[in-house]
Amino acid sequence: MNTRDTKTAIIEAAITLMGRVGADGFSASALAAEVGVSKATLFHHFQSLDEIPIEALGMLTGEALDFDLPDNAGLPEFLDAMGEMAFGFLDERRSFLNAYFTFVSKAMFDPRLKAKMQASLNTAKAQVRELINNYVDDETRARDLTNMVMILLDGGMMHMMLLENETEVRAMWDQFSSILCKEYGRENSN
């Protein structure tokens, strides 16, 4: 593997490992074994173990928001796609979500990770806000709607992970979406 591939492999293994064993089992030895490299190789690519989850987080957020939306999608289609993006992960990539909530919890006690999570979340919010601006003109209302959508998706993933109630959370999201479409559906004449 070249340097770039090794670095990516380390970050991907960090996500897999943290998703499987949580923050407690995340050590340099365990990670080196997961990647199949030596600890020296790890520390050739990263100055400290803490940097790896921080890099991993950027990759996680980028993957989460990587979904396609048809050009002429309306608010209902947009909300459907967002729900599918968030809740579809539970089936496909449970370890992704485990890792995400492990990062959230670690960030409370780690100012550098917290700053990185803030940057990632704010980037994600800006992307969603840009899409929402297609449906809602008013600045304040667009900001509130962006927060509602992001917060309900994050909270919904957390509840699904804890309560294993995917059907209920998806039904809640559909109901939420239909209420929002009534409220915001005809604000923008585009």
Added chain:
Amino acid sequence: MNTRDTKTAIIEAAITLMGRVGADGFSASALAAEVGVSKATLFHHFQSLDEIPIEALGMLTGEALDFDLPDNAGLPEFLDAMGEMAFGFLDERRSFLNAYFTFVSKAMFDPRLKAKMQASLNTAKAQVRELINNYVDDETRARDLTNMVMILLDGGMMHMMLLENETEVRAMWDQFSSILCKEYGRENSN
């Protein structure tokens, strides 16, 4: 202290300690020092260290839902009170929220803690559902509304902790509340 007081003191110290240092710094030695007792005393009251966060969680959830609502409160007042209960904690009891999200993250990897969190969350949801039944008759709509409220509050607390954006989250909640009152406000003739 009598036995009951000591047990309560241990649980309260566990919340304080976990809120301050996170799951990583939570050890029998640190907890014994926090309470001002010996490790032997800890293990007189609890069979294992893991049991303490589980007991603490029950106490946390009970405290969170301990708020008064006037008898004749309508849906707007109810949603206000729920928002104040959840978001007011950030000012007063930040360590409570740190501990809560630490538990969430640990529960992903600990089936016993997960089962306990499920029981606590389901108890909390049942309490909120009972209140919501005063405003919404239809079973499915009451279930969806309960999930929306609980999930948006949990997610909102998480975003506030990470992004330090209390004003924005509170504005989002007010907007959400006004949309819900339009949607559900006149369903029940009580």
